[in-house]
Amino acid sequence: MSKEFFEQVDVLTEAGQLRRLSGAFARFIASVGAASPQLMAACVLLSELEGRGHSCLLLSELNADPAALMGWSGDEWNDLRASVGNWPETVADWRALLAAATQVWPVGAADVNQPLVLDGDRLYLRRYWQDETHVAGAVRSRALGGVLAADADAETAEIRRWLDILFPHAARGGGTDWQKVACAVAMRGKLGIITGGPGTGKTYTVARLLALLFATAGPRQAGLRVALAAPTGKAAARLKQSIDIALDELAEKVGSALPLRELAARMGAARTLHSLLGARPDTRAFQHHAGNQLDVDVLIVDEASMIHLEMMSALLAALPPQATLILLGDKDQLASVEAGAVLGDLCHNAEAGEYLPETLSYVHASTGQEIPESFAGHGGPIAQQTVMLRESRRFGGPIGALALAVNAGDTAKAVEVLRSGQDGKVVWTDLAQSSDLLQLALSGYRPYLQLVKNLPENADDIVRLAILKSFESFRILCAVREGEWGVSGLNDAIEQRLQSAGLLKRTGEWYVGRPVMVTRNDYASGVFNGDIGLTLPDPARPGALRVYFSEGETLRSVLATRLRNVETAFAMTVHKSQGSEFLHTAMVLPKDGGGMLARELIYTGITRARDYFTLLTPNGQVLLDAIGQRTQRASGLRHLLDA
Numbered sequence: 184m185s186k187e188f189f190e191q192v193d194v195l196t197e198a199g200q201l202r203r204l205s206g207a208f209a210r211f212i213a214s215v216g217a218a219s220p221q222l223m224a225a226c227v228l229l230s231e232l233e234g235r236g237h238s239c240l241l242l243s244e245l246n247a248d249p250a251a252l253m254g255w256s257g258d259e260w261n262d263l264r265a266s267v268g269n270w271p272e273t274v275a276d277w278r279a280l281l282a283a284a285t286q287v288w289p290v291g292a293a294d295v296n297q298p299l300v301l302d303g304d305r306l307y308l309r310r311y312w313q314d315e316t317h318v319a320g321a322v323r324s325r326a327l328g329g330v331l332a333a334d335a336d337a338e339t340a341e342i343r344r345w346l347d348i349l350f351p352h353a354a355r356g357g358g359t360d361w362q363k364v365a366c367a368v369a370m371r372g373k374l375g376i377i378t379g380g381p382g383t384g385k386t387y388t389v390a391r392l393l394a395l396l397f398a399t400a401g402p403r404q405a406g407l408r409v410a411l412a413a414p415t416g417k418a419a420a421r422l423k424q425s426i427d428i429a430l431d432e433l434a435e436k437v438g439s440a441l442p443l444r445e446l447a448a449r450m451g452a453a454r455t456l457h458s459l460l461g462a463r464p465d466t467r468a469f470q471h472h473a474g475n476q477l478d479v480d481v482l483i484v485d486e487a488s489m490i491h492l493e494m495m496s497a498l499l500a501a502l503p504p505q506a507t508l509i510l511l512g513d514k515d516q517l518a519s520v521e522a523g524a525v526l527g528d529l530c531h532n533a534e535a536g537e538y539l540p541e542t543l544s545y546v547h548a549s550t551g552q553e554i555p556e557s558f559a560g561h562g563g564p565i566a567q568q569t570v571m572l573r574e575s576r577r578f579g580g581p582i583g584a585l586a587l588a589v590n591a592g593d594t595a596k597a598v599e600v601l602r603s604g605q606d607g608k609v610v611w612t613d614l615a616q617s618s619d620l621l622q623l624a625l626s627g628y629r630p631y632l633q634l635v636k637n638l639p640e641n642a643d644d645i646v647r648l649a650i651l652k653s654f655e656s657f658r659i660l661c662a663v664r665e666g667e668w669g670v671s672g673l674n675d676a677i678e679q680r681l682q683s684a685g686l687l688k689r690t691g692e693w694y695v696g697r698p699v700m701v702t703r704n705d706y707a708s709g710v711f712n713g714d715i716g717l718t719l720p721d722p723a724r725p726g727a728l729r730v731y732f733s734e735g736e737t738l739r740s741v742l743a744t745r746l747r748n749v750e751t752a753f754a755m756t757v758h759k760s761q762g763s764e765f766l767h768t769a770m771v772l773p774k775d776g777g778g779m780l781a782r783e784l785i786y787t788g789i790t791r792a793r794d795y796f797t798l799l800t801p802n803g804q805v806l807l808d809a810i811g812q813r814t815q816r817a818s819g820l821r822h823l824l825d826a
């Protein structure tokens with residue numbers, strides 16, 4: 184039977200419906216114990232789902248609609264299922280079958296380091312089960328730990344005194360000032376989660392929270408060690424820049440009561456999570472871990488939606504228990520490329536609040552704010568430490584309205600905004616042809632390419648930085664990688680169009696003006712997955728090219744020939760655009776979404792646009808289908824958090 188099953192697996196693999204790894208994984212499991220075709224089928228699906236970002240296989244999916252889950256045709260699924268023979272009929276049957284396999288550890292039974300773990304109705308690769316249980320345990324104890332205790336009244340009064348200084352004005356519209364609430368809540372435990380859409384003031388709030396932490400640190404004030412981090416270099420640089428500006432403004436306001444400028448100056452640069460944890464070449468292990476923890480009192484991490492399960496687990500292990508962790512991010516954005524949807528899981532109550540009476544009374548005492556009754560509830564410890572900011576300050580207008588409609592799954596409203604074409608801020612070209620896209624690329628990229636053309640030989644870094652900024656003002660984002668409307672096809676077509684317009688001279692792989700994205704961390708050159716740079720002449724070596732990367736207001740460069748893992752970046756995926764924002768963002772959907780595009784992707788694409796958003800769809804139905812679909816990532820984290 185297994186032979187027949189693996190033949191079907193090979194057919195699906197050849198058809199591009201399965202990763203090679205998934206079949207290989209099932210064969211490995213078969214090599215270390217008795218292998219029923221049912222167990223093999225569960226292994227193939229589990230491994231395949233892991234590649235698509237799920238951290239486990241929900242047994243209920245095995246009897247729901249596996250073909251839809253995997254994006255296979257009915258025939259493909261039926262052939263695979265027929266090769267398995269008897270298909271267990273219920274979740275209980277599956278549980279019994281899996282629990283009996285020697286390769287599976289049913290949690291609670293004897294653990295002999297089996298490669299698979301069965302936890303309730305969820306089947307895991309052991310590594311993901313370990314990460315999930317670790318993350319759940321660590322965030323729960325952080326949320327519970329360090330709650331104001333002995334001197335609670337005096338501390339609460341001090342927090343309130345400072346919050347009134349830091350937030351001197353009542354919230355707009357007279358409602359709850361969620362920003363103030365977020366600061367107070369974060370002061371209560373060793374974990375604070377602040378979520379909200381673009382421009383809702385996450386950074387504004389965290390700058391005030393930092394001031395509050397300094398102000399209430401007592402004798403430890405001057406020695407408070409604060410670290411700033413984000414998943415990408417660009418997001419880290421943005422965080423640092425925004426916090427510096429906000430603290431500088433605040434310093435003006437608080438005057439001599441708090442030496443904010445000096446304290447801020449001692450904070451140091453923001454770093455990528457990889458660099459903070461001390462990533463090393465050729466190993467997944469970090470320099471900082473449970474046995475060698477980070478030397479910090481407060482860690483602020485931005486763009487937390489991009490943090491995958493394994494990274495979150497590593498981060499929590501490396502963070503001393505007495506340190507405060509503040510996570511900032513937009514829970515509605517696409518989850519990480521790798522497995523897990525950690526921020527989404529942590530924030531699953533954020534919309535509703537679910538605050539306990541203790542939280543409501545603490546918030547009232549520490550901020551003077553009333554949280555409306557509708558946000559009261561019975562959430563777990565994480566919900567008590569989470570605040571969602573609900574009002575966007577810079578994201579009104581049609582782009583904001585479109586983002587809201589998409590996020591709510593309101594297709595009719597989204598189409599209405601797209602069709603209204605208000606002020607040219609939102610433009611939708613349905614039934615788009617490639618010529619429309621190439622025309623847009625030409626006008627969007629012309630300004631920076633003109634600057635490149637006119638770059639004087641003796642140009643300094645200020646001029647180069649201006650070119651990079653010009654390039655950053657426009658970007659084409661794709662929903663998919665392959666095909667005519669995917670990243671690779673479009674990059675080729677755009678290069679050719681820009682070449683025929685005389686804007687660039689493509690002499691080989693490398694040419695002046697080529698934008699590139701790094702696709703793998705390269706420790707030797709100091710560039711990381713997702714970094715975007717521009718190729719310009721090397722001022723020191725005639726004929727040679729360097730790739731320039733900007734980090735805020737500073738430039739870094741690497742000899743082009745030293746960069747091996749890069750791809751052209753006129754068009755990039757929405758996934759890779761997370762943490763970036765462009766004055767004008769153009770998003771392109773494919774002709775056929777294959778049922779795999781969902782609302783989080785569309786929302787993330789739209790929210791990358793600061794002032795102008797253009798959407799090109801060769802087939803508008805793909806957009807409508809995507810808005811109607813949510814990404815569901817199987818994970819046990821919510822369950823573990825609420826347990």
Ligand SMILES: Nc1ncnc2c1ncn2[C@@H]1O[C@H](COP(=O)(O)OP(=O)(O)OP(=O)(O)O)[C@@H](O)[C@H]1O
Pocket residue numbers: 362379380381382383384385386387388425576577
């Ligand atoms: N309470 C407030 N009063 C005045 N201005 C505010 C307030 N909250 C936020 N802002 C301003 O609104 C703008 C957006 O805030 P901020 O950059 O903090 O949002 P964000 O949520 O971090 O956005 P993103 O992460 O999407 O860039 C900033 O100019 C900020 O100074």
